[in-house]
Amino acid sequence: MNGTLAYVYAVARDLPALAASVADLPGVSGGPVRLVRAEPGDDVAALVSDVTAADFAEEPLKRHMEDLDWLETVARAHHGVVEAAAQGTTVLPLRLATVYLDDDRVRAMLAAHRRAFADRLDRLARHTEWGVKLYVEAPAREEQQPAAAAGTGRDYLRMRRAQRGSREDAYRAAQGAAARVEEAARGHAVDRVRHRPQQGTLARGPGENIVNDAYLVPQREAEAFREDVTRAVAAQGVRVEITGPWVPYSFAAPPSEEPRQAPDGTTGP
Structure with a gap:
């Protein structure tokens, strides 16, 4: 299975400190973590990196979920990104192995839940x-x-x-x-x-x-x-x-x- 998927770690307040916290941070598959917003200028962003469809598409992911060593490796990388981001801003962690087809789908998710994410981030701040x-x-x-x-x-x-x-x-x-x-x-x-x-x-x-x-x-x-x-x-x-x-x-x-x-x-x- 070819291609990549967009792995989403968390939703966070898009502050200057957030970009600094995840700069050069490796994601689950070793690739860089980037910020995705529903629209330019939004103050809420998703932390995303690319993963292979060969590992994270529905069928291979089901098989991997039975491999405890694989799960531990993914979980450590996932939590590492979340913890790093939390050093700079309020973070709303998403479930392990939350994936979307591409960044456009991530933007659509952020737009659909913009108010809910903002309210929950306000609640969790500090x-x-x-x-x-x-x-x-x-x-x-x-x-x-x-x-x-x-x-x-x-x-x-x-x-x-x-x-x-x-x-x-x-x-x-x-x-x-x-x-x-x-x-x-x-x-x-x-x-x-x-x-x-x-x-x-x-x-x-x-x-x-x-x-x-x-x-x-x-x-x-x-x-x-x-x-x-x-x-x-x-x-x-x-x-x-x-x-x-x-x-x-x-x-x-x-x-x-x-x-x-x-x-x-x-x-x-």
């Missing part, structure tokens, strides 16, 4: 995303303990009751910590997105992830947000992980769409 995860570091499940370790049958039942009680105490402590964290975070954040708790390889470190939230925080409130959320946990067996600041991936999608993940897996990136 704000960053912070991820907050809570983990329960509960004792190992009782069924994982060998029965022989308990001695008699009565000892075994006593051990199981004690283990269940410990787990219940840990989850009650976690519920209280989650409520305190939410209250503390809302004292600084202007919005929140709840994401599914992470499991398997996505869950980092010990414990079970029970809260995986993203908060949109004014830049001036960032340090106070971190301090108050950390202080709000204060529960034995509960661990908090705060990540950021991120480009506000979780808050970029229109309300009718599923929020995207930040690079750290916060559902961030």
Whole structure:
């Protein structure tokens, strides 16, 4: 399959600092990133680079989506462009592998959504995303303990009751910590997105992830947000992980769409 497609990374305020941020920046396929506007003089632009149709047309893209190494390479390049652009202006990230036939189609997309993009960029200006995860570091499940370790049958039942009680105490402590964290975070954040708790390889470190939230925080409130959320946990067996600041991936999608993940897996990136 021959030809190229226009890969769109994000929509951003077209300020002088934006052009400087992406100058000589390589895109997903190594080519330069350029700015595309609906019309000359528009203050909103798309960040675009050329990619091959052989990789990003519909059918080959479906195959590539099953190749984790390929996806990781594309994701790193995609987020690199978004993060670089965010150094100079407010950025509205688009989904990974958002492609159009050519720049004219990109211009048509920008023109059709000009007001929506401008409103959302206004909302995100001078704000960053912070991820907050809570983990329960509960004792190992009782069924994982060998029965022989308990001695008699009565000892075994006593051990199981004690283990269940410990787990219940840990989850009650976690519920209280989650409520305190939410209250503390809302004292600084202007919005929140709840994401599914992470499991398997996505869950980092010990414990079970029970809260995986993203908060949109004014830049001036960032340090106070971190301090108050950390202080709000204060529960034995509960661990908090705060990540950021991120480009506000979780808050970029229109309300009718599923929020995207930040690079750290916060559902961030």
